[in-house]
Amino acid sequence: MPGSTWASWRNSGPSSGDRIDAPFDGAEDLLQAWTAGLTPDPDLTVSAWADRHRILSLRGANEAGPWRTSRTPYLQELMDALSPRHPAQRVVFMKGSQLGASESGCNWIGYVIHHAPGPMLAVQPSVELAKRFSQQRIDPLIEESPSLREKVAPARSRDSGNTVLSKEFPGGILVLTGANSAVGLRSMPVRYLFLDEVDAYPPSADDEGDPVALAEARTRTFSWRRKVFLASTPTIKGLSRIEREYEASDQRRFFVPCPHCGESQSMTFERLRWQKGQPETAAYVCEACERPIAEHHKTMMLEKGEWRPTAVPVDPLSIGFHLSSLYSPVGWLSWERVAREWELCQSSDEAKRSFINTVLGETWAETGEAPDWLRLYERREDWRIGTVPPGGLFLTAGADVQKDRIEVSVWAWGRGLESWLIDHLVIDGGPGEAATWTRLSVLLGETWPHASGVRLGVARLGIDSGYEAPAVYAWARRQGWGQVLPIKGAEGFNRSAPVSGPTHVDATEGGVRIRRGARLWTVAVATFKSETYRFLRSAAPTGDDPIDRYPAGFIHLPRQVDAEWVKQLVAEQLVTVKTKRGFSRLEWQKLRERNEVLDCRVYARAAAWIAGADRWPERKWRELEAQVAFDTGDEETTATESNAGEKSPTAGKLAAAPRRGRRVFHSSYVS
Known part of the structure; x- marks a missing residue:
């Protein structure tokens, strides 16, 4: 076989950090990938890899520099569950915002490229979002981490295998696609599957079926060696994919100790207290000793926290993690800001729904009862x-x-x-x-x-x-x-x-x-x-002057x-019905025949x-x-353009000629 580099690599056996510099023909590349595939998975965990190799870029992170799992201790067990030697096959993360979930997925991708190569598929809600994720997350991940730059050729090189939606590396490939693309979801068998923001996926991918099911079908070839990571902010109760997956898991919650009495507890929004109109007074009240806990204690609480299962899983190979933004590290999302956002959203159900989903990481229960x-x-x-x-x-x-x-x-x-x-x-x-x-x-x-x-x-x-x-x-x-x-x-x-x-x-x-x-x-x-x-x-409004x-x-x-x-x-009214598989979903049903x-x-x-x-x-x-502020008195149709040259949706429909002749419609509903 040509090339001394290939011969020395073959004789010594591959190691997780080896790089092949010599050019090979197709057969040699195939043998290299096959041999690497037989190599046992490394003992190094995803969190340990991130602490050793991950460099955060200013392009995709608010705290640039070396990754520190100690900054977000709650992510360690979750990331380690994505390591090949962990027994779980499906890892579910139902979460709020400002918690580092996307970076955990990037750490996993970096680990796969560097230490456990294989075919990997990362799915975003749409192809456009997949391109954005590639440019804002994956490219900085590779460019800022030297160990990954050695594995993935620069995109500008000829035949590099590095495109926006595809990153080739020795022994594997990362493909990015959107949940709206059935072609992308059934393009190849994969060992690793990253499903991000699954609650934003469309109900069907190009009318070919549920995108999560289509994507998971790609992992069947790898049987027990597969690893699936589903992460999302939840949406509507009864329709949320991530809630359904979490409820089928062991439903782990993060317990932290009270700095006063030491009692471990899973933090809930009901225990966050403040004086009305003064969110700066927000403090967490211990459920055991009822003493207020100040924000600065959060760092110690997170360091000593631990994940505890709270349910028997439907699928023994599925583990689930739930985390609200109350756990967000000091300097990211404060309790004061959480309290302030809650007060601001009280006048709007839509804003309140966003708070429940993105801050508390919980599903929103639609009120489907018909108004009187x-x-x-x-x-x-x-x-x-x-x-x-x-x-x-x-x-x-x-x-x-x-x-x-x-x-x-x-x-x-x-x-x-x-x-x-x-x-x-x-x-x-x-x-x-x-x-x-x-x-x-x-x-x-x-x-x-x-x-x-x-x-x-x-x-x-x-x-x-x-x-x-x-x-x-x-x-x-x-x-x-x-x-x-x-x-x-x-x-x-x-x-x-x-x-x-x-x-x-x-x-x-x-x-x-x-x-x-x-x-x-x-x-x-x-x-x-x-x-x-x-x-x-x-x-x-109840006042005498209801205008505006x-x-x-x-x-x-x-x-x-x-x-x-x-x-x-x-x-109609919104009701919860059971599917043939036993899952709950919301459905609009008629209360009367005419709607x-x-x-x-x-x-x-x-x-x-x-x-x-x-x-x-x-x-x-x-x-x-x-x-509509004036009447031209002209029977000619007028059309106006916006400042940007975009035609108004009412252009040509404003000052029009009076109606002509007898109308040809009737309605029994109005008099």
Whole structure:
């Protein structure tokens, strides 16, 4: 075999730190990898490797320099469970923020590259996040740690095997992908699998199934030698993947001693006490001696802490760790800041949910009970239906297609997603009748008078494609994709991105495939239903001057809507059901047969999200306010552009010509 380096390496046998400098042909490289694979796993643990070799970069860490496990003692046992000789095959970490979880995963990756090479797959919620993780975490990991620079060639070298989503090293390869890519999840067998932020994964990867299950199927080849690490901040109770995995484990919690009495305890938020309005007085109160513990004692408490199982695992090879941000080291997330964030989030369920998830590391229990329809009916307000009150700045509509009619709700939206029902229309006729779609097309040209005197048209119309999808796609193509948005409902909750797309789907018209198909938006309808119920529970201001004092998201209903319409708005409830595998999940179920009003609201809300209302900067809202602040008295349509050149979602729909002729719609819900 050519090359003295290869011969000396072969005769002496490989060691964990050896590097092969001589160039080899394919057969020699294969023999090298095969021989390294037969080498026993090293005794060195992941935490010991990190203390010896890991250098933190300013690009990805707030404390640059050599890694010190003593800074975060609670991570030692977790990282060591990822070492090849530890018996656990699945390691679960349900956690809050500011705890070093991502760096633990990076330490494991570095350990695999350096000491226990093999095929490894790291999965982020999306391919884009995988690229970002590679650039912000993996590249600094390799560049700043000399022992890893020797193993992974620089990306700029020719045929280095080092790309954004793939890092080759002697005896193994690290592949990074997104949970939204089925191709990436089934690309190769792997021994090591790192599933990061699993609660942010989509319900299905390219409609091919659960991304966690697809990824874990890649480890079957390695049987008992495999190692799977699942880490995530939890989300919604009954839907959280990380909660389900943690509950199947031995459910370990970190017990720390009281500096006063020595009693060991797992810290809970209920024991953090402070004077109302004075978060700087926050202290932890011992559950045994009831004495307050100051923040500066935390370092000693963490050093003497220990993990204790609290349950019998369903899977004996699965161990689980739960940690809240109360354990965050001194200088990272203080108890004072935790107390301050809790006080700030009291006015918003959404902010409170974020606190429960990201600070406490616990799941949020959705309140799925339907709001009282009678209370909503009694709080209707005095403005004429078919007109837009002063706070409304742009309109969207939601259309629900039934076999004998299409129902449409038109909603006005203002700052903070405050909304007003402007109209509810019923178009008689099924989707198979051309006249039905003609009438719906007329609606797109309708305008409604604003309190300022201008007239507003529908900026976006979201239409359900679940019934007679080909007819919906055909009509949407004729109208153009800018204003009309075909929608497909998706199961599950997705708070970070409740709408995805658009994607081109196959569609036929008269049996002929249409090039590129239809543009379809996928909507997590459960997310918007929960949001709607949360907004409906908001209390109206009690003062004499309610202007600008309605809570964000408040839903206004005009006096003309009848009881049937209101009942349909709250026609479903969120319930917990058991799957065939015995797991719990949340599901929206009907309380009554008719629920078209709620569906129309969800589609109109999705249209507002697609228009960008959830992400607009302040200047965009000021621009919309300026557009409705005056009446030009002109029958010509006006269109304005934003400062950035981006077309406003209401451009061409503001000062439009008056309505022409008799309307072709009717609704039995409004008078």
